[in-house]
Amino acid sequence: MIERGESVTLFYFIRHGKTEINAEGRFNGGTVDSPLVPEGIEATKKIAQYLKDVSFDLALSSPQLRAQTTAKIILKEHDRGPKLTIVEDLREMRLGDWDGEKISEITKQYPEDIRDYRTRPDLFDSKKFHSESYAEVIRRSTQVIKEITKQYPEGNILVVSHGILLMALLNTLKGMSLAEIRQGGIVDNSSLTIMASEGSKVTFHTWGETF
Template sequence: MAKYQIYMVRHGRTWFNRYNKMQGWSDTPLAPDGVEVAKKAAQALKDVDFKAAFSSDARRAIDTCKLIMDANVNADKVQPQKLMEFREQFYGYFEGMNSPEAWFMVGQPHGASTFSEIIAKHSLDATKDFMKEADPFHDAENAEEYWTRLNRGFKKLDEIAKDGDKILLVSHGTTIRSITDRYNAGNFDVTESPQNSSLTMLERDDGFNRVTSYNQMLS
């Protein structure tokens, strides 16, 4: 199996990001400042020899990926593709809700009132399990469902990656944070969310993941 690098970029800032609303499988377009920060990321990454480019199937990720690849040295060789496996976590009933309100409802039964407090007292995976538990429909993804989906995505990347490849993957804040938390090779502080259009680097070697940098701002 190949050893390759994944350049994980969070999408540009959206309208729901601006309003601090839960945005998992729901989707809002990039806000004007989100387009601008994505263009800055594109300039910072323009000389990276990407052999493939992927995004989740959310419009905010697709648009960010296109902005980056349109400026890339391999723009005429690499066509961005969608991988639904790298969608954001599904928040079920809580989609579109005010974020602090949602996390208060999810965390209170477990002695925590904010997202960061749930992580500190329990774990990042616990935020997923607690959310499914609090969802009156139980539609939200728990940790097992979430990681089963992401692992399918990594296996799809393995099918196309060759030794030494650099692959662009535009995904989402909680997804990048969760991957960093699970495969943390640098003691990165995942209580801090990756910023919009920031870069997180992951090395994948023979099916094993290792995050080597987290939340680097691109300008």
């Protein structure tokens, strides 16, 4: 387990467990939700076991059911753990007209837009589909991390959120440009990324690890 030094905030970022919508190959954005499938529950329980000895000072979750369920499974292993705090700005990217739709069908209808969505976030025309832009997701999520780092300069922070948001947020914190943030893909469901924040300096100890 990572040892937290003085004036260092350790963030434990977790992507929610696999859901019914994930399993059905549909867009699982900020305006749709579904329960975790058994596979997602079991994978999350493995993370919970791995993190059971971490003393969390704060636990944050997206307001969406899949993230809250994931967070509660993890916190169940902490008898004296913090109460879960719901943070609206950790909600998944709102995908507008695409939310809940079959990814394969949207790919057939809008091949160029899907290409930009997947490979060039800076070129993705979010307004065309009533979606949030990547820049908007980055703006709201990075603000959460900045505020928490100030409030807990020596804390252990659990953050449970979503694939696109975590990809955009973490790659931005790593120093990538908007055009680059989708390089390397999205972390898996029920995965753990650990980041140490010391002022303006961040260091990643774990990236998208599954158990």
